[in-house]
Amino acid sequence: MPTPGVGQVQIRAEAFGVGQPDALIRRGVYKWMPPLPANPGNDVAGRISALGSGVEGLQVGQKVLLSARDLSQRGGCYADYVVAPADAVHVLPDNVDLQAAVCLSNYQVAYALLQECRHPRAPASVLVIGAAGGVGTALVQLAKLAQMTVIGTVSTDEKAEFARRHGADHVIFYRSEDVVARTRELTKGAGVGLVLDHVCGSEFASYLGVLGKWGTLLSYNAFAGLPEENLMAAMRNHLDICPAVRCFSFHIYDHDREGRRALMRNVIDALSHNAIKPAISAVLKLEDVRQAHTLLEQGSALGKIIMTR
Template sequence: MNVIGTVSTEEKAAFARGNGADEIIFYRREDVVARARELTKGEGVGLVLDHVCGPEFTGYLGALGKWGTLLSYNAFAGLPEENLMAAMRDHLDICPAIRCFSFHIYDHDRDGRRALMRNVIDALSRNAIKPAISAVLKLDEVRQAHTLLEQGSALGKIIMTP
């Protein structure tokens, strides 16, 4: 499997490579879809993970390969403005899928949530997954946390402690 990361800076490119990205696309200066197609020799990708959404969301269908999935797990830039069904029908040659993920699927499934959390905690304990931590701040430093987020300078998670 080849992992393509999209980033805004050289620092974030190094971070992404250090966390397993095989290829990098600089989304502020490159056409993400065209570059993804180039990196896959025209085949397209199997999965696009999008946490931004917004007006560009449906355009990422063009990066998908056959049976590819475009997954939204947040909508920082709002919802797509384009008709999703119409956009998908423009790509019938690849049979694309769009999926939305929310952890709230487990709101009424206590056993499912606990099983998932046990698996995550087990993976953390075995170092099978190693979350990147950008900063550990006290709750009274919440302004600093927001500044890091707004600047886009956090490389990993920001942990707030009491």
């Protein structure tokens, strides 16, 4: 049983998020690996069960969310009880469900992508690559909350229905449809203001063709590897729209505590007012963590995989 020290709190965990960084830590290949032996968990929600000396403004029994993004190193959250600095936790309103709260790391990323990585002129429309994924679903919901028209790419009828249910205005089946031509058709030739892509690979540069004036093509991961095409040459083929390409990693906030926590406050507020509804794909017990990681790596989950005690 970990004991809280000076300025720390003890959290009785009730819900755990399962995400790609967890799997990367488990495999020992995460770029931001904690020292071994490592506990791979990065998101936990629960209630404060004990206070260390010097802690003010918090109470035993309060609902809280803890992300390893607010700790000195990643990992450490797959445990029945977790000790953390008091200023690292996020206090949750009483009406917030803890299982929903542990999904908010995806929304924190999505909020940054939509609000801080784009051109200063807010886009009226957005193309979300992989709209039925964990971050993809968060992007769809938050983009609709910002009154954007949302087009999402999907691979199956099941994922199409799921994306529509969470707010997508249009879906494109990327395996059987031409994403560029279909996007142009759906926008009546105007294109979209923002493309959000976590896949990259050989298709990445082609998405410049779906952008409207001042549009931004934004990469926030590269699961299919880096594009081989000369991006500068590709951009110069679209000088009539002045396109931008941006790469994003949430680690830009590693040394921006206030910016990072402001993002989380925004999505906690949205959750407490029922403006967003995290999609939970599976709920397993912490002891079934092997099964949870298997589901994660199969890539078939619609929404977030979480665990409980």
